[in-house]
Every structure is written in C-alpha cells, then in structure tokens.
Amino acid sequence: MDDRKLKILSAVVNEYIVTGEPVGSKAIMAHVKASSATIRNEMAELEKQGYLEQPHTSAGRIPTYKGYRLYVDQLMEQNQLTANEKKMLDSMIPQEYVTEEDLVNKASMALADLTKCAAVVANATPKFSLISKVEVIPTGKRMYVILMITSNGSIKNKVCRLEFDLSQDQLEFFDNFIKENLNGVPIDSLSDAYLEKLTEAMGTYMMTLSPLVSEIMKMTKEMSSVSIKGQSNLLTCKDFNQNEIISFLDNQKELKGFIDETFSGLHVMFSPERDGFVIHNSSIITAPFSKDGKTAGALGLIGPMRLDYAKFIPYLEYFTGKISEMISEKPQEQNKEDDENE
Template sequence: MNILTSRQEKILELIVLEYVKTVNPVGSKHICDELNCSSATVRSEMSTLEDYGYLEKTHISSGRVPSEKGYRYYVDNLMKQEELNGNDMMNLQIIFNNNKLALTDCIKKSLEIISDITDYTTVVLGNKSSDNYLKKVEALPIEDNKMLTIVITDKGFVEHKKVDINNISLDEIQKTVELINKLLIGTPIDEVRKKLELEIKPIINKYVKQHEAIYNAFYDVFNDFTSKNVSFVGKNNMLKQPEFNNVDKIKKIFDKFESPEVIDFIEEDKNDVNVYIGKETKLDDDVTIIKTKYKLDGEEGTIAIIGPKRMEYNRVVNMLEFVKENLEER
C-alpha cells in the first residue's frame, strides 16, 4: 500500500468532501483555493493519487473523483469523528424522548427521519421472533368493516395489521381477544399460530358465528410477525441519486435488496458501526452500506443505511452511533 504524505491526504480528503457535496469532478482550482498552493503542485499531487488508485479521472472533465480505494482510505484514515450536528440530534432525540413509543415504532421512526433528511435508504432487521413471548393482543375498530389487530411481545416489539371484519360483531371480536389473552399470554411467538389452531380455534368454532373469518384475521397477523424480520424505509430515495438514473441498474439493485445474500450480509456483523463500500456490499459497485448491531435485553437487531459511494460518511456514521446508543439505553 502506498504511503501518502500529509498534503496528499489533505487533497484526497478535500476531493472526497467536495465530490460528495456537488457530484461534480473536482479540479485543481478548488484545491488550490483551499490549500493556498500552486496549481502545478496540486495537479502533480492529484496525478500521483490517481497513479496510486485513490482518484479516477472522468472522460467528461479534467477533474478527479474518488475511487473505491480512495473512499476506503478516507473512511479508515481521514474521516473525523464528530458529534452529531444540532438539527440531526434534535430530530432524532424527539423520538427517543417519547417513552410512549413501542420499541419497534421507535426504531422505525428514527430510521424514517434518517431516510428523510439524508435521502438514503434505511433498513432494520429485527430480533428473531423465537426470542419473543406474547404479552398482549388488542383489536381496535378503525373504520367501517375494518379493525386494527395488534400483537405486543415481552421485548416491546409490535406487529399490527388492518383486517376486514365484514359481518363480524365487535362483541365476537372482543370475546376472541379475551380468549387469546387468557390462554396464550407467555407463549413463544413462534408457537402461537400452532396453539391458535389447536386451542383457540375449537373454542371459537362453538361460540362465534363468523369463527372462520375471525380465526383467519388473527392467524394472519401472527404469521406476519413470525415471518417478517426485514423492513426497508425510503427505497425510492435511491432514484434521487444521479448514480442510479439508469433504469436497468436501479431495477437490479431493487431486485437484490431483499435477496438472501444481501440480507445475510447486512445481518452478519460486529457490534461497531461498519462501513462497506462498492464491491464490499454484495449489492452494487456504486453503493455504500453503513450498518451496526444493537443489543436490547441480550437480544440483537441490525440497522443499516444504504446510499451511493458518494455518501456523507461522517454524518451517517454519527447518526447510526447516536441511534445505537439511544436504543440500548431504553
């Protein structure tokens, strides 16, 4: 590996930061203005960085852009660890200060905020359902012929689903909820569907007119809970990035988003905030994934942010560290 001088490091850092901000190749004039040195010196240093593989020259401009190797060097050696800026911290702190939010809602809303203010895609991989036990079931009428079915676990995870309740009386729904709460509280989530079929269904078959419809409604929400472990926020933000304005390219990325290979890659990690760039991501050469695990009551989940290689690395790393720290303090 080539050893960079302090001036070469500063030039690489300036090019990364400027390109992230403008999406335009960076010329020597900008560097000269920042470093107060001659254009000949800067051009020579940029040429050396290109020879070393840290910069690339585009065909449409005399300026340079960071290569994958250049981004990696920046992240590993030049990126400054700073506190989250005031606005970002305030937006996220509002979520963590709301003690009424269930854990799953807290995670989802914090990632929604990150997605909104960065225009990146966020991902959460929740705890395995086998680690959760049923704490409570609720059913709330929300509009004509619809109810909101809610499942809450001992770990604070919540699953809710709108279901049709045509011709089902609220009284019969409430009877079923009371029955489930009486007989199934404390049951491992993975076992609830089986017990629902073997223990609850025979009872409601006798006492509830629309027993099949009610059974299916509750079965579906438990099925969603045990099978749905991955949630993406802001997928379409990828379309806002100029790197992904090719229809075929973005379609391939979207198709890969929930592939077992990519999900396994996102899930497998150390506890620190980790940065994966380009080919390292298993997703696309122009993508960066920054991710970390969080631990709650001994259980683990993963949160990740997906964006272009031209990502605001320092800002995103700070956001993930802030979210991780606040989640683990709840």
C-alpha cells in the same frame, strides 16, 4: 503513502462530496500548500495506486471506492455534534409511540428526511432468537389475539379475525400443537415449506386452525424482514440508475444478508465491495441499537458513495443511541409507575 498524498486524497473526497463534480488541482490548492503542478503529479500517482480516477481526459479526478475506504477508515475527521444539532435531532425523534417497532420506524423516516437518503431498519431477532411462547387469546366473537414471545425478550401480537368461533377443544389442541412444533425453533429457520408441513400435521384440525398458523408465519416474517424508508430519495438521486433502484426495491434479500453482519458495531460498505449488490456507486452505513444491553436491531442509510460521512455518521450514531435509551428505559419507567400505584 506520504502525508501530502493523504491530504490531497482527503481534499478530493471532501470537494467531490460537496460538488459532485471532478476535482482539479486548483481546488486542492486551497487545502494543500503546494503548486498546481505538484498537486497534479500527486493526483496522477494516486490514480495509478487506484485511489482516484479521471472520468474524462480533460476533467479533474474523483475518488474510487478504494479512495473512499481509505478516507472513511483513516482520514475523515468526524464532526462533533453541537448542542443545537442535538436539540434539532431530539425534536425529530418521536417521544410518543405505541410500540418499539413504531418508534424505530418513525425515527428511520425522520433520518431519511434529514439526510435525503433511504433509511433501512432491521432487527436482530432472526439471528439471535428462538420462539419461546405462542399463545392464542379469544377477545370477542371470532376475534383472537396471537401473542408471540422470543428468547431475547421481544413481544409481538397480532389480531386475527376468523370466519368461525373456535371451541375449547380446538384451542387446547392448538396450544399443545404449537408447543410441540414451534417452541424453541429459531425464527430464521421458519419457511413457507415449514408452514405447509405444520398445516398438514394438524390433520382433521387443518381447515379450522390453518389461518392461525398462517398469521404466526406472517409475524415471524415481519420479525425477519428489512424495511426501507424514504425510497423516493433513491429514485430521485442523480448518482443512481433508476432501473437498478427499482430492481433493488423489488428484491431486498441481498440487503438483509449484509445487515445481519453489522450488528457488532458501526459499519460502512461500498457497493463494489459486495459481489452482486445491484446499486452501483452506492454506500451503506449501519449502526446497531440495543435493548437492556443486548443488540436489538440496526438502523442504516443507503445513498451514493459521495455521502457526507463526517456529518451523517454522527447523526446515525445519535439516533441509534437515543433509540437504545428509549426502548431500554420505558419498561423500567413502567415498572416504577406500577410500584408507585401499588
């Protein structure tokens, strides 16, 4: 493709991102030095090649997903964040949070509000991690804390209230049972069927200890889930069919499979590129974040194909970069404080 066609395609995408309306040759003349007739001919060629389409006979043209792909991969000039933009983004990222999960959830909500897209959050634990340790700690009358540690260093805890107090024999049995049946098991291999198998294997202890197994399974499912923030942004977007959005929000399993593929770096996907993706005319941008140099999860945006990629990609990368810094530095800062206290 020659340079003029590339410039025209880039101009069409940029105009359509802003207006949402088919782009005619006169609008392109402001960006490309050529006559209206020449631009029309070039746009017709781009349409034949599959980069543009004409929704109506008398209308201008809009990009196809093939046109967006070429634009994102080769033509887009990514914005450089200014000092003021960085300051604005810093003000949106929470400086106070209870857990790393709390930080990521609050940051994703802020990103959804900023971009008017839905923000998606996934962690890397299911794909890369095994269960290293599970411990049940009595904390009060009928109150127990379940502590879970994974091989990638993630720590999760959950308070469990039982209808009775457990004896020391029951706690010791459960401790040994978990070591034999859960330690070293990949988190993404756990299922409801595995839960039933574990429960049945406890024999006479099944009635008293099965609530603890249920809570452990809930914890692993929370680790493997993909959460979406700013769902209302999808429901109010005029580019989407609301029935498709409702169907997508009711069943997000297809999204998890895609997110698992994106932990290696920034990734942009358009709905026609993935068979069965229910939201037509959509795109997903994801970028990973890390903890102490290891992939910890991914943060992404879901919106229409006419997203402002040049603007939103730097936002997303800045957020994931800050999250990586914060979850990596906090333990180090805590260790420093402990050393000073000693």
